[in-house]
Amino acid sequence: MSDCTSLLLDRRPFHGRHAVIIGSGPNGLAAAIVLAEAGYGVEVHEAQPTIGGGARTLPLTLPGFFHDFGSTIHAMAAGSPFFSCLKLEQHGVEWIHPPAPLAHPLDDGTAVMLERDLDDAARALGPDGKRWRHIFGSLAENWPQLAEEIFQPVVHVPRHPFLIARFGIRALTPATLFARRSFKDARTRALFSGIAAHSFLPLEAPLSSSGGIMLAVAAHAVGWPMARGGAQSITNALASILSELGGCIYTNSPIISLDSFSRDTLFLCDVSPRQLLAITSHRFEPGFRQNLQEFKPGPGAFKIDYALSDPIPWKAADCLRAGTVHLGGTFEEIAAGERAVAKGEHPERPFVLLAQPTLFDTTRAPAGKHIAWAYCHVPNGSTFDMTERIEAQIEHFASGFRDCILARHISSPATLESMDANLLGGDISGGAMTLRQTLFRPTRRNYATSDPNIFLCSASTPGVGGVHGMCGYNAARAALRDARI
Template structure:
């Protein structure tokens, strides 16, 4: 066997496909009985309500240059684009809205119409070149230096600074702050704008879709493609020691930095292992899946047309909530991310019934039950929500980690994404996928470009292995 991939998350499968496409033999081993890692959903044969276990909304999936090259639609993947990608409601019953169209988005932002256009239009109109620059290791020779510099000068700012300098009204400030909260950083942190700019650009350039039938459809399409290329996938195969990896020419680990540090034993240089073990953890996630008797009764009409809803109110409130989590205290009013796929995908629930997926950030190591706080935020913008609940499935950080060992302490990002750890991910190197042990690579979201379902970590790691261990003929 030319290559062994440990872990069948989107990055593991992307690595395997890249290697198989180059004509090399590849085997994927997965610890769990189902494949997909952060891209799995419940089986409709078990319950007619289909819930996404982890990820749910895929701007990075549909925008990923690697996924696009696979034409997964030919293997049964169907992206559903909700009428409105994102709505952000306020207490007065209004909402800020991210539409696919920049014009429509600007029109809803009143006094910040021109400022939003100035900020976003240059990025959106060059999305493909920008993707080429930012969905890879930060240390590289840019092909579009001016575009990258424009993005970099904005992205390096804290979200709080950017909204105060660019926007005057509460709607644009709150909309941008909700997007920035996806970074898991406090909004005052350097570079907390980066994720917001990326997600807004994607919203306009490619949308925020989800797959018909559940997240598993993405994984199924990736796995089908891999098998067509001759790749093999084995489930129920946990790897607990680097010595169990056999003798393939290259091994690519879809595992976090901390797992590699744990598995390595004496198989890796001590100084490297210590750096992996010290890779910072991000905050944890507390998640709830709902089966609902009716659509969520949002007060703001735009929320009833949106695939994703951000619940956190004003910029100041979101900054307080995320700042509190970063200081180790659960937020009294957490910022909640909510998806309501069944409004647009009838396969997700029985006729007339619905699903919702919601989570908030909580401090690492904090054992609170955030159910009440999450539901208070939903109820605040959708009075009567609680009367719609038929059932809820709560996933605390420990539940997330037991379903996927990569989610160490409920961190869903493969490690902190502050500016330094975006550059040195997991260590400072032009080829950060390579470990000091010849033939051993990392390809998870602990490597660039980091978290999200895009497969780009796996793609770049596989390219690194193909350029070295797998160069020349296959086995």
């Protein structure tokens, strides 16, 4: 896949074949593009008034302030094998790289920084610098090959077996064990714990290192950039490419049942397993229906979008260099917070992920004003209001933060699900990232279902969550292979 000429099986057109894509998130649009390039007539149906799923930019607070509904920082989009071949920059995407990908402030008023340049990162991490370079350097140097492997189903014949083994052995390790074995300095362990916590797993769980390793490698290989104007520019670029290929997109167009379409229509569904059951369960075999029913969502997110009068007044000035800030203190404190969520509790001092895009992109707010968002992990479907605890955590590292708030938009798990039906109970990761569910996604042969014309292409399939389109790309290729057979 790193070779763009191999993106499609070939370009023989499927004359007269028709494909319907349900959902216009990055995966749905990626699937639509692959099928349109292969000669299918493609239409995309989106239930919301705005396309993009988790990659939307919306006026959630005050006039002139534009907030990303989902993620703002897009390492996986910048490093996606498929998106790289689409040349999104030619369709309006401009990547902005903050001076540092990440800041992790500590109680002593300083911050440990993740620098993009590997040499700078090694120097900044002092006694752990050489070890950091050893662990992440060779993986970063081989990012195209690594990305090609990790965005595939877990069980596949690797083209780069030694590289994937080097990644996989570490990725399977619990983050607590990995950090203790790898790093001597508590500051480095704190930095890694915040990155690993993106997995939504307790840090003692197998696989909890995987997200941390992947994101740390990406920071040095492709950076943690943001798209100028917000995530919507990525979605709009994909829609532009699809339009050039003759595809159509319909918004405010929820699909209640697949029976309204011709029986020989090819369906690629960028939806959760539960939604897939709701719209087409009668077409599936009982065993497959059970697989979908048993697929468990992950923890939820509680998110707050802020309109601000000023930049966040961090005690550690280095935080103003970073697009992302992790708030949680030491490795032990972050691990305790994530452990509480796994037990169904709401931590007093939650681990908070914060993005501050207008420090680097002034198009997102009126002159002199700013936006930021912050979220923490909560049990799936939680109804507990985490606003005070999130803001207390921010205030702890940035005295005077509350004085900067002009307006806030609070997204509880229920609110997130109402704005994107894929986010069941506030789950933004496409399902619990347990070892079993990572190895065995709910579909047959990774993307297929028991109906030969229906494929699942959401983040609940191999490739997992993130704005990278690889679930949709892989699912569309699987559908093309099956169609040829």
